[in-house]
Amino acid sequence: MLRSIILAAARSARMEKLVATAPISRNIVSRYVAGTATEDALRVSRELVDNGLKVSLDYLGEDTFNTRQAEATRDEYLRLLSSLQADGLTPATEVSVKLSALGQRFDEEMSFRLVDEICSAAEAAGTAVTVDMEDHSVTDITLDAIHQLREKYPSTGAVLQSYLRRTEADCRELSGKGSRVRLCKGAYAEPESVAYQNRLDIDRSYVRCVNALMRGDGYPMLATHDPRLIEIGIDRATWFDRGPHSFEFQMLYGIRPEEQLRLAQDGYQVRVYVPYGDEWYGYLMRRLAERPANVAFFARSLRGKK
Numbered sequence: 509m510l511r512s513i514i515l516a517a518a519r520s521a522r523m524e525k526l527v528a529t530a531p532i533s534r535n536i537v538s539r540y541v542a543g544t545a546t547e548d549a550l551r552v553s554r555e556l557v558d559n560g561l562k563v564s565l566d567y568l569g570e571d572t573f574n575t576r577q578a579e580a581t582r583d584e585y586l587r588l589l590s591s592l593q594a595d596g597l598t599p600a601t602e603v604s605v606k607l608s609a610l611g612q613r614f615d616e617e618m619s620f621r622l623v624d625e626i627c628s629a630a631e632a633a634g635t636a637v638t639v640d641m642e643d644h645s646v647t648d649i650t651l652d653a654i655h656q657l658r659e660k661y662p663s664t665g666a667v668l669q670s671y672l673r674r675t676e677a678d679c680r681e682l683s684g685k686g687s688r689v690r691l692c693k694g695a696y697a698e699p700e701s702v703a704y705q706n707r708l709d710i711d712r713s714y715v716r717c718v719n720a721l722m723r724g725d726g727y728p729m730l731a732t733h734d735p736r737l738i739e740i741g742i743d744r745a746t747w748f749d750r751g752p753h754s755f756e757f758q759m760l761y762g763i764r765p766e767e768q769l770r771l772a773q774d775g776y777q778v779r780v781y782v783p784y785g786d787e788w789y790g791y792l793m794r795r796l797a798e799r800p801a802n803v804a805f806f807a808r809s810l811r812g813k814k
């Protein structure tokens with residue numbers, strides 16, 4: 509219930525204005541977001557890579573409404589990729605891209621052209637792109653775009669969400685040789701017709717999806733902070749005779765940072781998803797929806813208190 513309210517607030521312009529203009533504690537935003545500038549993204553990537561972690565950088569922006577905004581997002585990714593290469597941060601750092609930020613909702617063809625340019629720049633910089641997955645209304649067109657991108661850039665990563673009833677079948681389909689697939693639970697409010705609603709069903713689906721991906725020949729990227737699912741991932745890798753370099757764990761910047769380091773020190777590959785940019789509002793609200801315990805802290809900070 510609280511989760512749905514927060515996710516609705518994530519799409520409210522009035523709420524966004526209130527939050528963005530409130531004397532919000534810098535701490536709550538900077539806990540989850542690297543900063544607003546390219547330099548912030550580079551600085552945080554350097555710190556993480558020096559600590560033995562890998563990185564996926566996300567330039568925050570969704571609900572792009574015009575071509576100019578979409579092209580500006582493309583330009584930022586191109587700038588970022590050339591800086592990452594110049595700073596020796598590739599291949600340890602890749603980028604994550606949302607097709608909505610490239611205009612998918614109003615000009616699908618343009619969004620494909622722009623993501624193709626980003627993939628080409630990533631390849632030239634010695635790294636790859638993972639295409640984030642958004643709500644279920646765009647699952648098919650996003651997967652179609654990834655299939656096409658992989659013809660030119662085979663390392664393009666896909667994202668599948670275990671809360672969707674269709675995802676176990678998608679995992680089997682996307683588990684072929686070299687296929688990079690990020691498996692997460694899913695972060696949007698989805699109807700019962702397409703998505704499991706309770707945590708147990710979502711977790712059970714996650715386990716079935718881990719099995720499908722680990723059994724295959726692809727490269728599973730297990731994106732979760734859930735301690736039980738991480739243990740199951742390790743167990744399944746052993747069961748399917750996979751070495752620690754044939755899959756990776758992924759977590760969000762600011763969430764369970766000690767666990768990120770512990771897994772890396774134990775010899776697993778761990779990638780941290782690091783968002784940056786001005787458009788942090790929707791991202792922050794989805795993080796709050798995942799952990800309503802953070803809401804009281806957030807509300808106090810909106811009133812100017814710590």
Ligand SMILES: Cc1cc2nc3c(=O)[nH]c(=O)nc-3n(C[C@H](O)[C@H](O)[C@H](O)COP(=O)(O)OP(=O)(O)OC[C@H]3O[C@@H](n4cnc5c(N)ncnc54)[C@H](O)[C@@H]3O)c2cc1C
Nearest residue numbers: 640641692693694695731732733734758759760781795799
């Ligand atoms: C690298 C990465 C990329 C992602 N990409 C996408 C995507 O493309 N599309 C999409 O729909 N979703 C994406 N997500 C979000 C994902 O779908 C979940 O919403 C999110 O990861 C929370 O699920 P969980 O598996 O961590 O499990 P949960 O059951 O939500 O959390 C498990 C435990 O993790 C800790 N935790 C989780 N969230 C928080 C938090 N916000 N603050 C503090 N502690 C927390 C708590 O200890 C909690 O008990 C991504 C997640 C990751 C890690």
